[in-house]
Amino acid sequence: MDDDLLPPEDNGDLQIAFIEASNERAHFVIKNSNLETANSLRRTMLAEIPTLAIDVVEVLDNTSVLADEFICHRLGLIPLSAKGIDELLYSRDCECDGYCELCSVVLTLQAKCESSDVMKVYARDLVITSSRGNQQLGNPVLTDPDRLGSCIVKLRRGQAIHMRCIAKKGIAKEHAKWAPTAAVGFEYDPGNRLRHLDYWYEEDPKKEWPVNEQHLNMDGVPPQEGEPFDYDAVPTRFFFDVETVGGMPPDEIVTKGISTLQEKLAAVIQELKGGDAGDNLDFGGAQSPTMNGMGYGGQDAGYTTPYGGGGPSATAYGGATSAYGGNPW
Amino acid sequence: MTRLTDDVPHRHESFLRDYGEKIVEVQDETRTPNTSLFTFNKEDHTLGNLISQRLHKYPFILFSAYKVPHPLFSSFELRVQTDGSITPKEAVLRCCQEIVEDLHKLKGKFNTEWAIHLAKQQVDEERRGREREQF
Numbered sequence A: 001m002d003d004d005l006l007p008p009e010d011n012g013d014l015q016i017a018f019i020e021a022s023n024e025r026a027h028f029v030i031k032n033s034n035l036e037t038a039n040s041l042r043r044t045m046l047a048e049i050p051t052l053a054i055d056v057v058e059v060l061d062n063t064s065v066l067a068d069e070f071i072c073h074r075l076g077l078i079p080l081s082a083k084g085i086d087e088l089l090y091s092r093d094c095e096c097d098g099y100c101e102l103c104s105v106v107l108t109l110q111a112k113c114e115s116s117d118v119m120k121v122y123a124r125d126l127v128i129t130s131s132r133g134n135q136q137l138g139n140p141v142l143t144d145p146d147r148l149g150s151c152i153v154k155l156r157r158g159q160a161i162h163m164r165c166i167a168k169k170g171i172a173k174e175h176a177k178w179a180p181t182a183a184v185g186f187e188y189d190p191g192n193r194l195r196h197l198d199y200w201y202e203e204d205p206k207k208e209w210p211v212n213e214q215h216l217n218m219d220g221v222p223p224q225e226g227e228p229f230d231y232d233a234v235p236t237r238f239f240f241d242v243e244t245v246g247g248m249p250p251d252e253i254v255t256k257g258i259s260t261l262q263e264k265l266a267a268v269i270q271e272l273k274g275g276d277a278g279d280n281l282d283f284g285g286a287q288s289p290t291m292n293g294m295g296y297g298g299q300d301a302g303y304t305t306p307y308g309g310g311g312p313s314a315t316a317y318g319g320a321t322s323a324y325g326g327n328p329w
Numbered sequence B: 001m002t003r004l005t006d007d008v009p010h011r012h013e014s015f016l017r018d019y020g021e022k023i024v025e026v027q028d029e030t031r032t033p034n035t036s037l038f039t040f041n042k043e044d045h046t047l048g049n050l051i052s053q054r055l056h057k058y059p060f061i062l063f064s065a066y067k068v069p070h071p072l073f074s075s076f077e078l079r080v081q082t083d084g085s086i087t088p089k090e091a092v093l094r095c096c097q098e099i100v101e102d103l104h105k106l107k108g109k110f111n112t113e114w115a116i117h118l119a120k121q122q123v124d125e126e127r128r129g130r131e132r133e134q135f
Helices: A035-047 A068-076 A213-217 A250-274 A311-323 B045-055 B088-134
Strands: A015-021 A025-031 A051-062 A104-112 A119-122 A151-155 A160-170 A181-188 A238-244 B024-029 B035-041 B061-067 B075-082
Touching: A015 B088, A025 A250, A025 B088, A035 A181, A035 A238, A035 A250, A035 B045, A035 B088, A051 A068, A068 A151, A068 A160, A104 A119, A104 A151, A151 A160, A238 A250, A250 B024, A250 B045, A250 B088, B035 B088, B045 B061, B045 B075, B045 B088, B075 B088
Parallel strands: none
Antiparallel strands: A015 A025, A025 A238, A051 A160, A104 A160, A119 A151, A181 A238, B024 B035, B035 B075, B061 B075
């Protein structure tokens, strides 16, 4: 392949450097990448990674002070573990009516206050009442020191609540409760050398807009006063700060984000390659891998499955995340 | 689920393709040479910006841009003109394939760096633990 036809940035060696890695956060820089790839990755991580969230609630009893739909909304927003979510089908792709064990996890919430004190019902009181692929999928995420989770309702003496919550697989494009990330920090060019930003200010933008010094130090030579403006400069370093809601470790969010983006592109590739009859393309055998066969069908065959084309086929990908052994949680 | 009005589109309509609906439809533009109009259904800026901007970097691309015709309909149109050495369809195809390869490299790099960083943290912690024991 002609190297000079490659986009220039990609000739530089793609690099990743970590600033922080923990159970909750992945803070890193991608070097020698480009803005469109970085931004698309950010968008996929925010909105298109499948996770698990309570979607349907059957209210059997509710004598609390909160209305049914109010509590249902609160239940929907509770983060649940999405471990092994790839094995779970989308409910709409499942052959069952309504929901079943292949496409949902059922959690039951039952509490009754019999003392004179106010009783708090927490996320940890959600009990899994269906069988599932692994012992973590669907567990409420409990990260506080007391491992209680968030408070759902408070009950007074004699008040009771009994609900069957059906958690389903979904993506944040449909509802934000399926978002795997609390936030994705995204920054490039912290010194504003490219002048993509025109800071609003009262008196002095330098005083009023604090610079992220840590990022600035990692972004090469800091911009000098009065240096000539480079009209051809493009951003090449991107600072990501991925913070998880708790259902999925941060590294998995990043790898799944990349995989999801690859699957989207693979679907486009397949559509274009498959070709409608009478197009003007000469591929010499529509299905054979064309031009650069590298990377195709070989080590990464999984991504050629069409996006959303039957749940189980996507599991070819699930393996890839553990293949590197990079998920020690 | 109750819905206030039928004017509000269902939430899943922004990403679920109808049965038989194609991801991309290619239409040749006859007013200019070597030009095609790609209509992406149920896709958004994530792919639109990614593909159109990436195409700018190839020398055989004369024009590439995308637009979202209407914010309530989840589709975008990508217009690509090449210099004739390659068809627009081939160009988009090649572009997508190379992005996938780049992402594959990115994923590999990320996983190694993540593992290295964690191992480092562990070593540091162990050392700190030993130092505490010594005192």
